[in-house]
Amino acid sequence: xxxxxxxxxxxxxxxxxxxxxxxxxxxxxxxxxxxxxxxxxxxxxxxxxxxxxxxxxxxxxxxxxxxxxxxxxxxxxxxxxxxxxxxxxxxxxxxxx
Numbered sequence: 001x002x003x004x005x006x007x008x009x010x011x012x013x014x015x016x017x018x019x020x021x022x023x024x025x026x027x028x029x030x031x032x033x034x035x036x037x038x039x040x041x042x043x044x045x046x047x048x049x050x051x052x053x054x055x056x057x058x059x060x061x062x063x064x065x066x067x068x069x070x071x072x073x074x075x076x077x078x079x080x081x082x083x084x085x086x087x088x089x090x091x092x093x094x095x096x097x
Contacts, residue, residue, distance in 0.1 A: 020092035026061050027085030034065040035077040061088060 033043055040062060047058035065084060071077050 016092075016096040020089050020096065023057075023061075023092040024085045024089035026058065027065075027088035028081055030058075030061045030065045031068065031081040031084040034068065035070055035080060037070060040066055064088075 030043065043062045043065075044059060047055050047062060050058055068080055068084060071080055
């Protein structure tokens with residue numbers, strides 16, 4: 001699954017810019033799954049299979065995604081995905097700024 005591929009990116013110790021870009025990608029994947037109706041326990045199970053150094057990051061992203069409701073309509077879903085991914089990247093940039 002895409003989350004497992006992102007785990008490799010997050011656990012490589014990439015520089016801040018690359019890491020923040022990885023956070024954007026993580027946000028896209030997690031919110032897409034949220035909008036597709038994947039239950040939170042399933043996403044948390046995937047996070048548990050990740051490298052333990054990034055498991056807390058993925059779990060936090062999953063939890064944050066569930067603060068956003070599921071939307072009807074592809075445009076609303078695309079907007080939710082984009083806004084969530086942008087918010088994760090922005091938080092990363094600010095934290096590493």
